[in-house]
Amino acid sequence: MFIxxxxxxxxxxxxxxxxxxALEQFAxxxxxxxASTYTENVSGTEADRPELLRLLKDAxxxxxxxxESIDRLSRMEDPDWRTLKAAIDSKGLRIVALDLPTSHLAMRTNQIDEFTSRMLAAINNMMVEMMAAIARKDYQQRRERQAQGIAKAKQGGIYKGRPADQDLHKRVRELLAANFGIRAAARHAKCSTTTVLKIRDQLSRSEVAD
Structure with a gap:
């Protein structure tokens, strides 16, 4: 079994x-x-995740x-999740999450008969879908609460925003200046494509102002 x-x-x-x-101990x-580990720092709402795409290519x-949990795979909107799930299924990958007990049986499918294996796979697929929907809902609720908190802070004159990561911004600006594309810059800077786009837009506005 290749994990x-x-x-x-x-x-x-x-x-x-x-x-x-925790993942190694579980295995x-x-x-x-x-057998192989894929690690990245990018929002679970993003469809463009280089390491996840590499995993799918290798699988x-x-x-x-x-x-660790289904929300590590997805906090995506439904269409993007459907696309990712279809890619996972087309590869014949079996999803196992530490916090989803129904998925753990995939670690010993050779120890159970075909009928039981298929039934468990169907049940687990339903649970994965539910957990993905819950992960997306949790993300939306947190964003709503965050927006409400920011609005309240602005009304009170105390909101200053999160300070920018100057080193990251400098790195992205250098990559863009070297004609790296959005995805390539995000991969080399280890940030999301959304962050690269924001920095690019800031550069464009400053150039117009100049």
Missing amino acids: RSYLRASTVEQDANRANA AEHGHLV RKGDVLLV
Whole structure:
């Protein structure tokens, strides 16, 4: 059984490798080793995730895609999630999440009969869909609460916004100046394509102002 673990954190300030030990321990407890690990810092709402796309490219039928939780795979809008899920299914990958017990049986499918395996796969697929929907809803609710908090702070005159990561901004500006594309710049700077686009737009506005 070839196990591919996927580790993701939303920002460069967060440690994407935080759950690596837990994933390796889980695999060991089921008599397996994590054969390949894919790590990146990018929002779960993004469809363009270089390491996840590389995992899908490398994957073979029957491989296990191991994650800490389904929200590490997706906080996407439904159309983007459908596209990702279709790509996972077309590769024959089996999703296993530490916080989704119904998925754990995929670690020992050779120990159960075909009928039971298919039934469990159907149940797990339903649970994965539910968890993906919950992850998206949680993301939306947090954004709404954040927006409400910012609006209240602005009314009180105390909102200053999150300070920009100057080193990251400098790195992205250098990459853009070297004619790197949006995706390539995001990959080399280890940030999301959304961040690169924002920095690019800021550069454009400053050039117009000059």
